[in-house]
Amino acid sequence: MVDLWDGLTQAFWLVLTGDPELAEIALRSLYVTLTALAIACVIAFPLAAFLAVRRFRFRRLIIAILNALMGLPPVVVGLIVYVLLSRSGPLGVLGLLFTPTAMIIAQVIIIVPLIASIAHQSLRDLWQEYHDLLISMNVSQRQKMRTLIWDARRALLTAALAGFGRGIGEVGAIMIVGGNIDNVTRVLTTAIALETGKGAFALALALGFVLIALTIAINLTIHWLGQTEREGRW
Amino acid sequence: MVFPLQVTGAETRRRGKVLVGPVSLHLAGVGATVVIGPNGSGKTSLLGLLHGTARLHAGTIAWQLPMDQARAVQSFVFQRPVMLRRSVVDNIAYPLLIRGLPKAKAMAQALDWAKRVGLGDMPYRAAPSLSGGEQQKLALARAFITAPQVVFLDEPCASLDGRATAEIEAILQDQKAQGTRLVMSTHDMGQARRLADEIVFLRGGQVHETGPAAQFFDAPQTDAARAFLNGDIVE
Ligand SMILES: Nc1ncnc2c1ncn2[C@@H]1O[C@H](COP(=O)(O)OP(=O)(O)OP(=O)(O)O)[C@@H](O)[C@H]1O
Numbered sequence: 001m002v003d004l005w006d007g008l009t010q011a012f013w014l015v016l017t018g019d020p021e022l023a024e025i026a027l028r029s030l031y032v033t034l035t036a037l038a039i040a041c042v043i044a045f046p047l048a049a050f051l052a053v054r055r056f057r058f059r060r061l062i063i064a065i066l067n068a069l070m071g072l073p074p075v076v077v078g079l080i081v082y083v084l085l086s087r088s089g090p091l092g093v094l095g096l097l098f099t100p101t102a103m104i105i106a107q108v109i110i111i112v113p114l115i116a117s118i119a120h121q122s123l124r125d126l127w128q129e130y131h132d133l134l135i136s137m138n139v140s141q142r143q144k145m146r147t148l149i150w151d152a153r154r155a156l157l158t159a160a161l162a163g164f165g166r167g168i169g170e171v172g173a174i175m176i177v178g179g180n181i182d183n184v185t186r187v188l189t190t191a192i193a194l195e196t197g198k199g200a201f202a203l204a205l206a207l208g209f210v211l212i213a214l215t216i217a218i219n220l221t222i223h224w225l226g227q228t229e230r231e232g233r234w
Numbered sequence: 235m236v237f238p239l240q241v242t243g244a245e246t247r248r249r250g251k252v253l254v255g256p257v258s259l260h261l262a263g264v265g266a267t268v269v270i271g272p273n274g275s276g277k278t279s280l281l282g283l284l285h286g287t288a289r290l291h292a293g294t295i296a297w298q299l300p301m302d303q304a305r306a307v308q309s310f311v312f313q314r315p316v317m318l319r320r321s322v323v324d325n326i327a328y329p330l331l332i333r334g335l336p337k338a339k340a341m342a343q344a345l346d347w348a349k350r351v352g353l354g355d356m357p358y359r360a361a362p363s364l365s366g367g368e369q370q371k372l373a374l375a376r377a378f379i380t381a382p383q384v385v386f387l388d389e390p391c392a393s394l395d396g397r398a399t400a401e402i403e404a405i406l407q408d409q410k411a412q413g414t415r416l417v418m419s420t421h422d423m424g425q426a427r428r429l430a431d432e433i434v435f436l437r438g439g440q441v442h443e444t445g446p447a448a449q450f451f452d453a454p455q456t457d458a459a460r461a462f463l464n465g466d467i468v469e
């Protein structure tokens with residue numbers, strides 16, 4: 001039985017000595033999740049704004065589905081993406097299975113509903129506030145969406161952070177579609193799973209601490225970037 | 235020119251209940267029309283109907299342009315000002331940016347308007363953090379910056395003190411003198427006397443009496459109008 005202290009010291013040494021393998025894995029984690037996050041935001045924000053400003057027949061249904069998809073089991077997403085990308089699958093010709101791109105695709109699917117749902121909440125509230133003014137000004141649908149997204153940017157940042165959290169800590173889907181291949185698709189979470197399986201608890205714990213530190217660092221950075229526009233002054 | 239406006243039997247409802255109407259009115263092209271009447275008499279609803287933001291359930295509202303084009307030369311100042319979560323100048327510039335004006339030009343004009351309404355020393359403050367009077371002035375600047383032909387104002391001085399009211403009235407007088415058509419509601423009879431060329435007196439969602447302001451105030455034709463001017467409770 002190892003204790004947490006072993007993990008912590010090992011994490012400390014790994015970071016301090018600039019372990020190249022650790023750096024590679026950590027960077028790949030960041031690359032996969034940040035790319036997925038950027039793509040997810042580009043999809044989720046306009047979708048959320050559209051659902052906020054546009055009345056149409058299945059709007060409520062779509063919102064309900066989106067909310068339900070927030071709890072989408074990553075393993076199932078991974079499985080579906082695996083089937084789609086596998087050599088005999090409909091997208092097999094692209095040869096994406098077991099690449100970081102496949103992992104990004106899976107993560108985008110997992111975090112879009114989360115970001116879109118959270119974003120929709122705040123954009124809908126803002127739309128309540130703005131509705132009369134923007135209608136009076138004959139503002140086009142596109143301009144409405146742009147205005148809402150821009151003016152709600154802080155709330156959207158929070159939505160993005162939630163998406164980042166879900167993505168960076170996710171293991172089920174990327175394990176399946178990435179395959180946890182050394183030097184190719186291994187990331188922090190899959191490495192932790194692997195080391196734990198091998199019984200290398202201290203190393204697994206060390207990687208875990210690095211993951212947590214990374215998550216906190218990214219959150220603080222983004223939070224700080226958001227704070228540069230201080231309250232009360234724009 | 236979007237005027238004259240001919241309103242015939244116009245009506246708007248909400249869940250079957252008539253909010254205002256049927257209303258028939260003729261508004262000519264100059265001056266200020268002031269809509270007065272007790273709370274709930276339909277002032278806000280009538281302004282929204284004329285502006286085209288309240289749904290027209292019956293009758294016609296005929297500007298000299300189609301409704302959407304007519305609205306493009308109108309502005310509306312709400313009873314409770316709507317502040318975009320942006321700075322003061324960004325709020326004022328917004329309608330220009332929507333119309334596709336280059337950012338630098340829009341900002342220069344907005345800064346100019348911020349000064350004209352007395353917000354020149356706080357151009358980069360967050361608009362939602364302004365006081366009620368300052369928000370109302372911002373709303374005026376944002377309404378007038380597009381040089382509209384008509385400005386609707388729904389109780390622009392409700393809950394403002396005497397000084398803020400005077401400042402806002404000065405802006406309105408100035409714009410009126412420059413030829414902007416004003417259509418406003420108020421519950422302040424002093425303000426109605428100072429600004430109105432024409433009065434529309436609403437009661438229970440209907441136009442109860444209408445006419446030139448001088449005539450309305452000196453010799454109201456109906457008992458209800460007389461009572462209302464006396465400050466009596468009119469249902
Ligand atoms: N969204 C709404 N749903 C239901 N009823 C409404 C709605 N808006 C207004 N009404 C009703 O329509 C009537 C007219 O309202 P309106 O706001 O036009 O009156 P008003 O003269 O502007 O009143 P105030 O002086 O209080 O501003 C009122 O009886 C009001 O309760």
Ligand SMILES: [Mg+2]
Pocket residue numbers: 277278279313388
């Ligand atoms: Mg009203």
